[in-house]
Amino acid sequence: MATLEPTRHTLSDGQGAFTIRAATPDDAPAMLDAARDAFRTSPFLLTSPDEFTMTESEEREFVAGILAHPRQLMLIAEEAGRVLGMLDMRQISIRRKARHRVLLGMSVREAFRGRGVGTALMSRGVHWARAHPDLSLITLEVYAANTRAITLYKRFGFLPKGTLPGGLVHDDGSAWDQVEMYLRV
Numbered sequence: 001m002a003t004l005e006p007t008r009h010t011l012s013d014g015q016g017a018f019t020i021r022a023a024t025p026d027d028a029p030a031m032l033d034a035a036r037d038a039f040r041t042s043p044f045l046l047t048s049p050d051e052f053t054m055t056e057s058e059e060r061e062f063v064a065g066i067l068a069h070p071r072q073l074m075l076i077a078e079e080a081g082r083v084l085g086m087l088d089m090r091q092i093s094i095r096r097k098a099r100h101r102v103l104l105g106m107s108v109r110e111a112f113r114g115r116g117v118g119t120a121l122m123s124r125g126v127h128w129a130r131a132h133p134d135l136s137l138i139t140l141e142v143y144a145a146n147t148r149a150i151t152l153y154k155r156f157g158f159l160p161k162g163t164l165p166g167g168l169v170h171d172d173g174s175a176w177d178q179v180e181m182y183l184r185v
């Protein structure tokens with residue numbers, strides 16, 4: 001991962017501030033806590049809460065792996081030791097032909113959604129990708145029903161590539177359409 005300076009941000013409702021910086025392995029416990037919050041409270045993430053069994057040492061290793069990779073990014077929005085949100089960009093293939101591409105994922109702790117954390121994370125993430133000499137394409141997958149996320153992605157210029165009808169099926173049998181989006185950087 002290329003160097004990324006921490007930046008300070010204010011919540012859009014003015015009720016607090018946070019720092020955005022690259023995650024380090026020592027952030028693992030706070031990141032697990034934020035991930036559990038996100039999986040428990042949002043139906044719009046791929047992982048179901050009971051499927052999330054990552055241990056602290058696995059999370060440490062995962063973060064260390066991203067840090068060591070020149071074309072991957074793991075950003076956290078953090079305040080007083082608590083992770084408010086996370087954004088990662090990962091290479092989906094180790095093949096040279098796909099080395100210009102990263103797949104983006106992000107989540108914000110429920111109590112902080114709609115307060116500008118996601119926008120700040122995306123702004124830093126897109127800036128990082130644009131400055132990266134090897135990267136030229138960011139892709140992501142999102143529930144078609146996830147209007148808040150799609151609003152944010154469109155604001156940054158992401159374009160819809162297409163919809164996969166019934167791309168995701170919940171335990172109750174309901175089928176949900178999935179949209180793939182992309183941004184050239």
Ligand SMILES: CC(C)(COP(=O)(O)OP(=O)(O)OC[C@H]1O[C@@H](n2cnc3c(N)ncnc32)[C@H](O)[C@@H]1OP(=O)(O)O)[C@@H](O)C(=O)NCCC(=O)NCCS
Pocket residue numbers: 038042044045106107108109112113114115116117118119120141142143146147148149151152155
């Ligand atoms: C999607 C997510 C990452 C966005 O982060 P966030 O911090 O909530 O986003 P922000 O507050 O920066 O911006 C959200 C935008 O959606 C708008 N918005 C807020 N609530 C909304 C709603 N219910 N419906 C539509 N738009 C909404 C906001 O007004 C804002 O747009 P604006 O700045 O143009 O006004 C976050 O809400 C989240 O983690 N959700 C649950 C998990 C998830 O969906 N992750 C994405 C998977 S692809």
